[in-house]
Amino acid sequence: MELILPIAIIGAVLLLVVSSYNGLVNARNRVDEALGQIQVQLKRRYDLIPNLVEAVKGQMGFEKGVLESVTAARAAAVNAGATGNTAEQAKAENMLSSSLRTLFANVEAYPTLKSNENVIQLQEQLTSTENQIGFSRQHYNASVLSYNNSVQTFPGLLFAGALGFAKRDFFDAPDSEEAVPKVSLS
Amino acid sequence: MATFYDLAAANRRKSALLVLLVIGIFAALATAAGVAFTGGIEGALPYSLFAFGLGFVLTLGAWFGGDRAVLAASGAKPLDPAAGPEELQLDNITAELSIAANIPKPKIYVIDDTALNAFATGRDPQHASIAVTRGLMAKLDREEMSGVIAHELSHVRNFDIRYSLLVAALVGSLALLSDMLLRFAMFGGGGRRDNEKGGGGLQIIVFFLTIILAVLAPIAARMVQLAVSRQREYLADASGVELTRNPQGLERALAKLAGDKEVLEVATKATAHFYIVNPVKHFETRAAGFMATHPPLTDRINRLRTLRGAQPLLASEDRARE
Numbered sequence: 001m002e003l004i005l006p007i008a009i010i011g012a013v014l015l016l017v018v019s020s021y022n023g024l025v026n027a028r029n030r031v032d033e034a035l036g037q038i039q040v041q042l043k044r045r046y047d048l049i050p051n052l053v054e055a056v057k058g059q060m061g062f063e064k065g066v067l068e069s070v071t072a073a074r075a076a077a078v079n080a081g082a083t084g085n086t087a088e089q090a091k092a093e094n095m096l097s098s099s100l101r102t103l104f105a106n107v108e109a110y111p112t113l114k115s116n117e118n119v120i121q122l123q124e125q126l127t128s129t130e131n132q133i134g135f136s137r138q139h140y141n142a143s144v145l146s147y148n149n150s151v152q153t154f155p156g157l158l159f160a161g162a163l164g165f166a167k168r169d170f171f172d173a174p175d176s177e178e179a180v181p182k183v184s185l186s
Numbered sequence: 187m188a189t190f191y192d193l194a195a196a197n198r199r200k201s202a203l204l205v206l207l208v209i210g211i212f213a214a215l216a217t218a219a220g221v222a223f224t225g226g227i228e229g230a231l232p233y234s235l236f237a238f239g240l241g242f243v244l245t246l247g248a249w250f251g252g253d254r255a256v257l258a259a260s261g262a263k264p265l266d267p268a269a270g271p272e273e274l275q276l277d278n279i280t281a282e283l284s285i286a287a288n289i290p291k292p293k294i295y296v297i298d299d300t301a302l303n304a305f306a307t308g309r310d311p312q313h314a315s316i317a318v319t320r321g322l323m324a325k326l327d328r329e330e331m332s333g334v335i336a337h338e339l340s341h342v343r344n345f346d347i348r349y350s351l352l353v354a355a356l357v358g359s360l361a362l363l364s365d366m367l368l369r370f371a372m373f374g375g376g377g378r379r380d381n382e383k384g385g386g387g388l389q390i391i392v393f394f395l396t397i398i399l400a401v402l403a404p405i406a407a408r409m410v411q412l413a414v415s416r417q418r419e420y421l422a423d424a425s426g427v428e429l430t431r432n433p434q435g436l437e438r439a440l441a442k443l444a445g446d447k448e449v450l451e452v453a454t455k456a457t458a459h460f461y462i463v464n465p466v467k468h469f470e471t472r473a474a475g476f477m478a479t480h481p482p483l484t485d486r487i488n489r490l491r492t493l494r495g496a497q498p499l500l501a502s503e504d505r506a507r508e
Contacts, residue, residue: 037285120271127328128278135286 020155024165027147031168034140035086038171041132042081042093048129049074052103052122059113063106066099073099086169094172097130137171144168190343190425197345201352208356209241211403212363218396219367240363241356248355253307253315253347256354256460260305260452262295262317272323279328279335280316286429287339292316296323301450302443305460306338306347314342319450326439333436336426337462344425346418350460353415357404364400415459416481423486427493437490444483 053067060067073096080092104123107113114120148167151160216237220230247255267277276294284291292306292314300321308314316338326334341347423440427433443463453465464480488498 117271121274124271124275124278128275128282131282132285135282138286139288 016155017159020150021159021163024147024150024156024160024163027143027150028165028168030143031140031147034136034143035171038133038136038140039081041129041136042077045096045126045129045133046074046078048122048126049100052119052126055116055119055122056103056107056110056113059110060106066103066106070096070099070103086171090169090171093133097133100126100130141170144170190340193344193346193421193425197349201345201349204349204352204356205241205245208360209238209245211360211399212237212241215364215367215396215399215403218392218399222393222396237363240359244355244359245352248351249309252351252355253309253313256305256307256351256457257295257315257317259457260297260317261299262297262315265294265296275328276318276323276331276335279332280339283332283336283339283429286336287343289314289339289343292339292342294318296320297450297452299450299452300324301448301465302326302446302463303450303453303465304334304338304462305457306341307351307460308342308347309351310345310348311342314347316342321446321448325442329432329435330439330442331435332430333426333432333439334462336429337422337436338426339429340422340425341418344418344421346422350415353459354457361404364403367396367400419462419481419486420489423490424493427490433490433494437487437494440483440487440490444487 049070053071057067073092077089077092077096080089083089104126107119107123150156151165151167156165213234216233217227217230220233221227223233224230265273265277267274273296280294281291289311292308292311293316295315295317297303297317297319299319301319302322302325304316304318304322306314306316316335318334322331322334341350423436426436430436440463450461450465453461458464459480461480463483484499491498
């Protein structure tokens, strides 16, 4: 009879550990899934960019620098993505987003490009991909927040480190997202 | 503010209640009619069973085929994203906002009509469809279309679509059934009652009860439908803006819809409550009213303006607009 109390206590502790372990795994899976969703869209953007650059290259003789910076930013983003460091990748992707915005703004200055069906379609696809990245990033950051919370608070705090549940990085939104790039039309 | 989880849970609950309520009214009506026609509660049993069966079949039909029926009745055709830039854009916008709403991308349909309107239907986010008119695709820019699609996706995410579908199927057939009963009571039932011997007093009471029920039931059901549907439009506007984070897109879209005087031919009274703006009436009568399925558009625009801290439109501006 006197065994009942210790057994009950051990049982309760085990239950707590198991349920919070499962919670951590669930939260981590959600983070991975959300990151996977972003990666799919980033990949799509990598694939679309060379097509757009190709489509506008002939017309935009004077803005060669813009095209080069887009191509360079794309390469940097692909490289940063390969390292698996989310914070670095987010930074590189933000650079790419802003160079793309500059390119879009430049296209506006060329009536022949602006009315080119192929360019319109590529721009639409890139705009949509950009928006999808933005929304996926919100989901990713929300799931990282809830995962980090469970890693850093009791009871997860007690064994998260020992079991390899490390804190995850946010996929940061760019500071200058609202800023519209200045384009000289003279 | 209630989260969409609460709203979705409430809509699931209301849908179940609606089914029970309508089947209950069916059974009560049929039993009363049975008593009136046969003169005894025993004779009424087949009537009650028939009503139960009918309610059950109708619910199943709405659940599994209601969305297709509504789409077919509206002449909606599946969207081909490769058909042109507007089609591609609509497909893309829906994909983006489905990510924002965290639901699977619904099927998209186009209604070949120049009127400006859109609706969503289905039983849950996994089985949802959105339909927009060709006119809407032509007249709205990307931001405005995003506002409208976000509004529709909010209906999907909140399970408004399930409730609307059941309302359409059940309230519609309830109206049909009481209509039938009224006819029976006036012509068939009346004649038979004279031939009965004894127990006439009770039968007359039941007979009048039948008529009262038959008259009141569809009115009551209609009132439920209206009250809920108007509130849901405000909610879908607000949670749509939560998705796009851009109140001005939907605001401008609603202003364009308000300016559109065209009547959507394919919409009927039974499907009117699905649409983003009332498709049946002209704007003057669309604007307000106790029996309207949709709140006044100027009111919705003003609520959106308040969201972004802008001054509401003045009443005189309203009149100029209308």
